Amino acid sequence: MQAKRRLVKGNEAIALGAVAGGCDAFFGYPITPQNEVPEILSSEMPRHGRVFLQAESEVASINMVYGAAAAGLRAMTSSSSPGISLMMEGMSYIAGAELPCLVVNVMRGGPGLGSIAASQADYFQAVKGGGHGDYRCIVLAPWNVEEMYAFPGIAFDMADRYRNPAMILADGVLGQMMEPACIPSEPPAASHPEKPWAANGRNGRSHKNVANSLVIDPHELRDHNRKLQAKYQQMQAECKWDTRLADDAEIIVVAYGITARIAFSACKLARKRGIKAGLFRPITLYPFPAKPLLETAANAKSLLVVELSSGQMVEDVRLTINGKQPVAFYGEMGGVIPSPAEVCERIVEAAQ
Amino acid sequence: MSTIIERPGTQTPEGLNCVFEKPRAMSDKPFHYCPGCSHGTYHRLVGEMIDEFDLMSRTVGVCPVGCAVFAYEYFEFDMVEASHGRAPAVATGVKRCLPDRFVFTYQGDGDLASIGMAETIHAAARGENITVFFVNNGIFGMTGGQMAPTSLIGQKTTTSQAGRDPMLTGQPIKVCELLSSLDGVAYLARVPLSSPKNIKTCRKYMRNAVRCQLEGKGFALVEALSPCPVQWGMTPGDAIDYIDEKVVKVFPPGEFINKLND
Known part of the structure; x- marks a missing residue:
């Protein structure tokens, strides 16, 4: 648990912070400038007995996250702007189904393929919903490498508390730069709150659990939306x-x-x-x-x-x-x- | 494999012999499916599998978008409702995290072979240890009878009103044949749900597909050729005949891959 001060790259800090924050499963697809995150996690996650899988696309990544989150695990993905756009459908479903997860966006220039240099042009997408429907993500913005390390755990905790997707909105500079940071050599034991709602097999439970965002009756969907909005109001206290x-x-x-x-x-x-x-x-x-x-x-x-x-x-x-x-x-x-x-x-x- | 007959064969408190009843894995919710549709039959077979292999306590099913979008209402085990086509990715997320659970997807041909083709192929290629129950009725049923990638040449749909033209939209995609080239696939079979005999065959194939996962063999898929009388514009009887006369010629039934004994 010794925290030694050393030079750490931002993306490396995100990856190690995810492990420290109790991430159980990572699913991702390569995209610059965040590639160190999946690269490091491809060895760190199995080393800690956790799941790492390179998906066939960002669309698949976010849906693997959806499945893992529905099953009650701390699941995350990491990407950069164009890849995050591809995940927006999945984010909407995850928000609608009220599942906690973590999505990291190491922003790059847009629109379109844009560039691989740093940008903050995805702010609207991150904070106003991004996908379809009335929903919001918890969005955390680190400003140095130490926060890149600390925020995955904070984001997971907030996501679990509100059963809501959380995003870390970083950028190409934060992802690629190195600076001195204190990062423990071994991750601390992260908290894993009970998730009685998880669709993980009934195993004696008296009722079935269903992770779902389909509410076909307009009045019921209105009530579901009102519940979501009340949750977003409640979050304001945590700014x-x-x-x-x-x-x-x-x-x-x-x-x-x-x-x-x-x-x-x-x-x-x-x-x-x-x-x-x-x-x-x-x-x-x-x-x-x-x-x-x-x-x-x-x-x-x-x-x-x-x-x-x-x-x-x-x-x-x-x-x-x-x-x-x-x-x-x-x-x-x-x-x-x-x-x-x-x-x-x-x-x-x-x-x- | 006789445990499904566990209760049929027993006696009711009144002393009557029980010969047929709803699987315990199924809820009391009445199906919403159209007359002559075989989703109900296929659902029941899924329920039978869960009972037969005693999987209720450790099953996580993944529903599609399409006619079976409400599948979670008809079963008593845990389920996740996926977005259109993404069920194999969702199932991958569940299965990788909880490898001792029985994880299956239930998907139609629009979901699996059109919008979700990438997820299907990659889950199969990875040898993802999941079971896919695939319903192929050659049409988009829920949205009103539009052309599917599995629609037959000449088939009239609401988006191919003069009949499917191969020069315009290509040939039907044969999912079992397509997936046959992938080494990660442990089991692949196709069967028409067109007669009691074929339904029994389907049950046998589904058993094999379930066993594949329980024995850790890898990706398993059973394709059920199903009637959609309402969107095909036929009576239920004619729709069954259409499967036996036309559909099976393009989509030949049988086992394509079976690695159970490998």
Whole structure:
């Protein structure tokens, strides 16, 4: 259990974090820039007596996850943007059937085949549902390698608690970069809550269990949807966020994932130029930390949202701020990463 | 293999001989199937298998999308409702995690041979230790009688109204023949559900397919050629004749692979 500080790649951290988080079964299909995740798990999972299987497609991966999750196991898959698009049908079924699972998206540039460079252009897909029907996923956004290691376990716990799919929304930089991190050489024993609803063979149970998202009667389906919506409301209490230099900030920079790292550096540069800039970092993108953002921004004059997209999370920030302060936006697309100096210039502009 | 007759042959409290009854693996829910459809027969045979091999406590079935989408209502064991065509992937997820469970899929020809062909072939190629009960009626029944990849040449459907034209949509896909080339397959058989004799044959094939999984042999599939009188536009009797006269010529019955004794 000794946690030695060493250089760890983001994707390696996800893989080891999944093992530590009690993942029982991994199903996946190769796609750049997340390939280290299945590569490492192909040996780590069997080493711990767990299941690893390379599926024939992302469509099959997510449906294997569906089967394993229905049977009561902690199941996950990992992919990148185009592969995640293929999984959307399965995610919708898993959400409809109220099954817990973990999906990792190491985002790359889009639309279409796009690029293999880092992007945050899948925010809408991740936090607004993504597949068909009214559903939401729990979405966690790590910003460093240590969080890449810690979040699979947190995501599994939240997924189990709400019987809902959870997603870790990372990006190509976080997946591919190495930085020092403390990762135990052997995973701790993860908790596995009872799952009396699992379709795993009756084995003396008085009733059958069925994992299902088909509710043919409109009134019953409405009630099922109301139950899901109530669950999503209940999740709001579990939103997570982080603030840096925000207490006296006149301008709040809102960013998540790798962009938040750059934005934090930019805030420090801005402070050297006499602008009191602070960072607000949503950690759960869904549930979005709206109330904490409102409180953090209460005394700020303005906000700036920075994303590797054309402007997606900025919509949730504007909905939250609701016109109380101006909300500026700076985004780069296609895998272009802004430098701290470039973000700093935008902070200076927005602060004027 | 005589345990299914366990209760028939016993006596009721009134002293009557019990000669026939519903398998314990089946619920009391009345079938929703159309007149002349053989899903009910095939469901019953599945129920018989679960009883016969005493699998109720450790079975996880996977339902398709199609006419049998409500299959979970008719059985008393645990089930997972898959999305269209993905049942073999879902079953793989269950079986890999719980290898001591009996895991089967129940799929129609649209589900298995059209949208789910990739999942079918790859589960077979991996030698996934699951059992597939496949219903081939050559048409999309639930959605209103559209052409399936298994529709016969010249067959009139709502999307091939002048009859299936091979120049336009190719030839019927023969699933057993297609899967025969894969080394992971342990058992493959096809049988028309067109007579009591054939139903008995189907029962025999299904027994073999179940045994394959219980003995860890690998992927097993039984294809039941079934009538769809409503979407074929025939009486139930004519639909049975159509199977025996036309369908079996394109889809010849028999065992294609049997590795039970390997």
